[in-house]
Amino acid sequence: MNAMVKAEGVHKSFGSAHILKGIDLEVNPREVFCLIGPSGSGKSTFLRCINHLEKISAGRLYVDGTLVGYRQQGDKLYELKEKEVAAQRRDIGMVFQRFNLFPHMTALENVTEAPVQVKRESKTVARERAQRLLDRVGLGDKSGHYPSQLSGGQQQRVAIARALAMEPKLMLFDEPTSALDPELVGEVLDVMRDLAEDGMTMIVVTHEMGFAREVGDSLVFMDDGVVVESGHPRDVLTNPQHERTKSFLSKVL
Ligand SMILES: Nc1ncnc2c1ncn2[C@@H]1O[C@H](COP(=O)(O)OP(=O)(O)O)[C@@H](O)[C@H]1O
Ligand SMILES: [Mg+2]
Numbered sequence: 001m002n003a004m005v006k007a008e009g010v011h012k013s014f015g016s017a018h019i020l021k022g023i024d025l026e027v028n029p030r031e032v033f034c035l036i037g038p039s040g041s042g043k044s045t046f047l048r049c050i051n052h053l054e055k056i057s058a059g060r061l062y063v064d065g066t067l068v069g070y071r072q073q074g075d076k077l078y079e080l081k082e083k084e085v086a087a088q089r090r091d092i093g094m095v096f097q098r099f100n101l102f103p104h105m106t107a108l109e110n111v112t113e114a115p116v117q118v119k120r121e122s123k124t125v126a127r128e129r130a131q132r133l134l135d136r137v138g139l140g141d142k143s144g145h146y147p148s149q150l151s152g153g154q155q156q157r158v159a160i161a162r163a164l165a166m167e168p169k170l171m172l173f174d175e176p177t178s179a180l181d182p183e184l185v186g187e188v189l190d191v192m193r194d195l196a197e198d199g200m201t202m203i204v205v206t207h208e209m210g211f212a213r214e215v216g217d218s219l220v221f222m223d224d225g226v227v228v229e230s231g232h233p234r235d236v237l238t239n240p241q242h243e244r245t246k247s248f249l250s251k252v253l
Contacts (some may be wrong), residue, residue: 093163153184
């Protein structure tokens with residue numbers, strides 16, 4: 001079985017700033033893989049490398065057995081053309097802290113947009129799927145609403161539906177609930193839990209330790225560009241082995 005994501009010695013520098021310092025990890029299909037760590041430790045950078053929004057400086061990164069952003073010939077790597085990168089990215093859904101919905105489009109239009117524009121799907125098919133997805137995230141009756149008419153939690157659920165509309169094989173979540181008022185966090189986590197139960201492979205950067213413990217299959221603690229500790233969320237959270245993990249958890253738990 002291929003790993004859905006495999007990182008081998010992934011490094012990333014911005015100029016002289018060495019941000020990722022050799023990340024090795026594997027995410028299996030259907031796994032909910034949680035990534036925690038202090039601000040600035042490189043979590044977002046790593047997620048962005050997975051869909052080649054950032055180019056890695058060294059190492060190898062594979063999604064579903066395919067090298068991300070490059071083609072290997074012999075022992076040389078050739079960067080893929082923008083079009084080929086876009087094709088790879090299509091299979092990876094990404095949900096950010098900020099929902100980034102198109103403000104001038106209704107919820108339904110937001111979810112319909114990419115399949116029609118990118119996949120050249122018929123509007124009828126795309127709309128039917130969009131409505132199904134909005135139903136699924138509990139917003140079936142809000143399809144005609146504009147983002148400004150929705151709460152932050154509802155907007156984030158539309159953003160999840162929008163990512164799902166491309167039928168991704170992998171979903172990346174970058175602190176999807178950290179911009180939300182506390183009372184709206186639960187409704188977004190519920191949607192993510194439902195996705196997880198449905199077998200979606202997910203990498204979730206989060207500070208929601210309850211979610212990590214209950215839904216996560218693996219948990220990685222990252223600090224200063226390295227994986228400090230990883231394992232089953234229950235083990236890492238209740239019995240951390242490293243000082244840095246202990247110190248971080250004592251601040252967030
Ligand atoms: N495009 C960029 N150019 C320069 N430095 C960056 C860039 N993106 C991120 N960084 C730096 O990389 C470090 C890690 O950032 P980030 O991946 O956002 O951390 P995290 O998501 O864990 O908070 C930070 O010091 C940040 O300033
Ligand atoms: Mg971040």
